[in-house]
Amino acid sequence: MLYFVTEWHSSFLRKITDNAATITQGFRSFPILKENNGFGINIDVASIFGVVLYPWGVSFLIPVFVIGLVKEKEERYLIMMKMNGMKPYVYYIFTYLTDLVLCMASMFCFIISGLLLNMKLFTQTSLTVLLLEFFIWSNVQVILSFALSFFFKRNGTALVSSFLIIMVTVVLYFTLMEEVNNTDKYFIWAPFAFYNILTTFAQDSILDSTPYYQLSDFVPGDHVFKVTMYLIADYFILLLIVLYLSAIVPQEYGSHKPWHLNILKCFKKKKRDYDYDSYSFNSFDDQSKDDDVKAERHRVLSGNYDRNCPLVIKNFRKEYPPRVKGDKSHVAVRSATFAVEENMVFGLLGPNGAGKTTLIHSLIGVYSPTAGVAKLAGYDINTDMKQVYKRIGICPQHDILWNDLTVEEHLLFYGRLKGITRKKEKEAVTESLSSVGLLNFRTRKVKGLSGGEKRRLSIAIAIMGNPKVVFLDEPTTGLDPDVRRLIWSILNDISQNKTIMLTTHSMEEAEVLCNRIAIMSHGTIRCCNTSLKLKELYGSGFRLTYNNNPQKYKELKKFIASILPENYKIVRDLASNSIYEFIPSQGLLSQLFEIIDQHKEQYGIIDWGISQCSLEEVFLSIISEGDADAE
Numbered sequence: 001m002l003y004f005v006t007e008w009h010s011s012f013l014r015k016i017t018d019n020a021a022t023i024t025q026g027f028r029s030f031p032i033l034k035e036n037n038g039f040g041i042n043i044d045v046a047s048i049f050g051v052v053l054y055p056w057g058v059s060f061l062i063p064v065f066v067i068g069l070v071k072e073k074e075e076r077y078l079i080m081m082k083m084n085g086m087k088p089y090v091y092y093i094f095t096y097l098t099d100l101v102l103c104m105a106s107m108f109c110f111i112i113s114g115l116l117l118n119m120k121l122f123t124q125t126s127l128t129v130l131l132l133e134f135f136i137w138s139n140v141q142v143i144l145s146f147a148l149s150f151f152f153k154r155n156g157t158a159l160v161s162s163f164l165i166i167m168v169t170v171v172l173y174f175t176l177m178e179e180v181n182n183t184d185k186y187f188i189w190a191p192f193a194f195y196n197i198l199t200t201f202a203q204d205s206i207l208d209s210t211p212y213y214q215l216s217d218f219v220p221g222d223h224v225f226k227v228t229m230y231l232i233a234d235y236f237i238l239l240l241i242v243l244y245l246s247a248i249v250p251q252e253y254g255s256h257k258p259w260h261l262n263i264l265k266c267f268k269k270k271k272r273d274y275d276y277d278s279y280s281f282n283s284f285d286d287q288s289k290d291d292d293v294k295a296e297r298h299r300v301l302s303g304n305y306d307r308n309c310p311l312v313i314k315n316f317r318k319e320y321p322p323r324v325k326g327d328k329s330h331v332a333v334r335s336a337t338f339a340v341e342e343n344m345v346f347g348l349l350g351p352n353g354a355g356k357t358t359l360i361h362s363l364i365g366v367y368s369p370t371a372g373v374a375k376l377a378g379y380d381i382n383t384d385m386k387q388v389y390k391r392i393g394i395c396p397q398h399d400i401l402w403n404d405l406t407v408e409e410h411l412l413f414y415g416r417l418k419g420i421t422r423k424k425e426k427e428a429v430t431e432s433l434s435s436v437g438l439l440n441f442r443t444r445k446v447k448g449l450s451g452g453e454k455r456r457l458s459i460a461i462a463i464m465g466n467p468k469v470v471f472l473d474e475p476t477t478g479l480d481p482d483v484r485r486l487i488w489s490i491l492n493d494i495s496q497n498k499t500i501m502l503t504t505h506s507m508e509e510a511e512v513l514c515n516r517i518a519i520m521s522h523g524t525i526r527c528c529n530t531s532l533k534l535k536e537l538y539g540s541g542f543r544l545t546y547n548n549n550p551q552k553y554k555e556l557k558k559f560i561a562s563i564l565p566e567n568y569k570i571v572r573d574l575a576s577n578s579i580y581e582f583i584p585s586q587g588l589l590s591q592l593f594e595i596i597d598q599h600k601e602q603y604g605i606i607d608w609g610i611s612q613c614s615l616e617e618v619f620l621s622i623i624s625e626g627d628a629d630a631e
């Protein structure tokens with residue numbers, strides 16, 4: 001059809017122009033403008049999508065940083081580092097710098113991909129201005145994640161919530177874009193300020209009518225300059241918020257200040273309220289009625305102990321500030337005074353909440369003591385903590401280990417914290433690992449270790465560098481009997497030339513390992529002696545236990561009363577089963593065995609036995625006394 005129409009027009013043309021003109025057929029594309037992208041509009045599609053996607057792209061690291069910080073809180077890595085002498089501010093500065101480097105690296109990738117994709121925002125905006133803005137934004141991201149991390153305790157919540165915060169911010173920004181551009185108050189929220197800067201650059205580069213953003217444009221009076229100043233101000237506000245929150249938000253460990261930070265107290269000159277050598281009886285009264293505790297207190301406070309004692313505590317007290325305003329402060333350790341010599345394992349027993357962990361944590365600097373003094377390995381914990389950390393080892397109640405580090409890396413890390421030199425560290429690692437039987441696990445990652453192996457690694461960390469004093473907080477809790485016995489034999493071997501302070505809930509463990517045992521309840525040391533002595537002092541002597549025929553119950557009861565000494569106590573009195581406690585006179589035990597054996601059929605005794613009281617009974621009796629005192 002097109003052919004016939006063209007031929008008809010062509011013959012008409014030839015006729016009127018005397019064959020001078022003719023129409024030739026062919027196909028050609030429509031002419032397009034060089035920068036038209038084929039749609040007739042001169043725009044950079046990548047930049048348009050970029051405007052929408054940039055905010056997401058430049059904010060995705062915030063949730064990642066937040067979960068990193070919250071995970072640290074959850075896993076308590078910082079506490080373990082603190083127990084080994086690392087100052088929290090060092091940890092936070094390094095976390096900040098690591099996050100900043102990560103952020104800057106991701107920003108570089110962002111800029112390089114923009115340049116490779118030939119996106120105008122990156123090709124046409126001054127690179128110096130871009131780098132400056134991204135540097136400021138990287139700092140803001142890191143400090144913002146620090147601030148957000150204070151509001152979460154669990155990793156999962158932190159992840160979801162921080163993603164939501166970023167998502168809502170981006171959506172809100174695009175909804176209010178026009179308003180944000182014209183109203184400065186929105187720039188108080190740092191992401192709004194940075195997104196606005198990015199959008200301004202992107203719009204400048206999309207629209208031909210305005211020139212692209214250059215360094216010379218970045219001067220006072222310019223919109224981007226003004227928003228950048230807001231962004232910098234936001235950074236400092238966030239920094240102040242982080243410093244404030246770190247002082248007032250209660251952490252699982254460590255103390256925190258009231259919301260008003262006790263500012264007035266800062267101006268008062270701090271008085272040194274102790275002097276190690278002259279510290280004596282004038283402090284808090286010891287509540288213990290026990291003669292051994294009183295004697296130990298007298299011995300230590302009057303200075304009658306070996307001056308080389310690696311562990312000396314005088315009138316040590318720890319009060320926690322009240323959790324609720326108006327409440328009284330909580331006294332976790334009332335007043336502890338004792339000294340432990342070298343080559344000794346000192347067991348600290350007590351029910352949950354007795355104050356054992358608080359005492360250890362106050363000694364190793366996790367908390368500062370409310371009153372009292374202590375010397376560890378010859379150094380005063382109030383003045384020479386740096387020296388103390390080099391000479392002590394700590395195995396905390398729960399394993400605080402990094403899943404992705406190897407066994408050796410853990411030991412190297414803590415060894416360096418303790419100040420072991422590079423030359424000696426490999427040797428120290430080998431020594432420590434062979435003591436706990438983990439030499440073959442040297443290169444294994446912690447996530448591949450069993451519970452017992454992790455515990456042994458925690459003990460290896462504690463004894464790294466051959467410290468003088470080792471604190472073991474419930475080292476075998478939750479382990480099976482086999483592993484528990486293995487750890488006992490390890491502890492027995494490593495106790496040479498050391499002073500070990502061990503807390504445990506296992507009486508058997510205390511009996512096996514400890515040369516001296518102190519039982520603590522309600523923050524007070526109730527007794528302190530060897531396990532044998534404690535049994536003698538607090539145990540109710542011996543126990544007669546029997547099962548019998550209920551028909552002869554009354555006669556049997558009379559018979560037993562007639563053969564036991566007058567001091568007997570009935571512990572259990574059932575028709576078919578009874579327990580009596582008594583303190584035997586000389587020779588009575590052998591007589592009892594004979595008499596009961598002769599009369600057992602006559603009184604219907606089915607089976608019977610006599611046993612000495614256990615440390616557990618001593619423990620229970622002391623704890624119940626402590627409970628009565630506390631009421």
Ligand SMILES: Nc1ncnc2c1ncn2[C@@H]1O[C@H](COP(=O)(O)OP(=O)(O)OP(=O)(O)O)[C@@H](O)[C@H]1O
Nearest residue numbers: 252320330332350351352353354355356357358359
């Ligand atoms: N950070 C804290 N702030 C306030 N009170 C605390 C704090 N930590 C512990 N306490 C309280 O101090 C008391 C002693 O606690 P601590 O953990 O020292 O006891 P424990 O003998 O080690 O117990 P467990 O055997 O369960 O570990 C408890 O009443 C406890 O509630």
